[in-house]
Amino acid sequence: MGRNTGPVCRLCRREGTKLFLKGTRCDTPKCAVDRREGVPGMHQYRRGKASEYAIRLREKQKVKRYYGIFERQFRKYYAEANRRAGNTGDALMSLLERRLDNVVTRLGFAASRPQARQIIRHGHILINGRKLDIPSYLVCPGDQIQVKNRDHSRKLVSSNMAEGPPPVPEWLDRLSVDPPEGRVTRMPSTQDISLPVTPQLIIELLSR
Secondary structure, three states: OOOOOOOOHHHHHHHOOOOOOOHHHHHOOOOHHHHOOOOOOOOHHHOOOOOHHHHHHHHHHHHHHHHOOOHHHHHHHHHHHHHOOOOHHHHHHHHHHOEHHHHHHHOOOOOOHHHHHHHHHOOOEEEOOEEOOOOOOEOOOOOEEEEOOOHHHHHHHHHHOOOOOOOOOOOEEEEEEOOEEEEEOOOOOHHHOOOOOOHHHHHHHHOO
């Protein structure tokens, strides 16, 4: 499980885009990306034009920070995607998008992926009626994601959906808000990724 104990707003500023690491706060005027221009650090003026390697590295770092994973785990996803038929970049993004913590966030049960990981690890999420506390679990078409039927679990999720549940991507289906329940209808594709990223640049970097 990827965990960053520092100021996460610096990560968004470094990548130059909102990674939604603080949930709904990222949509308010308090968002650091909107309030402060440029990358973090005191020597911004010394940074010149990015090299071809730097451009590809930034794409990889952006994806890692968005999904909250570290380098070793990211390499495992790449190795798995490389073994599959078809486009390796599309397969890589599909694997990352299928992570349970990402699905819980996409369904609106959590405000951010770090919060989704905490909810999952504490046993508040059921997959096909059985408790699963592994945030990196890869969902499959037909899987049903439910919030445990107890007051404490429902209270955690209902606070995130109080202002109205967010829209879900086409590969997911929100079956119910009370009780919170969703279903995976198909495998995600590159078009379903909300993060502006070019997977081919990442593959070019990792295949060197």
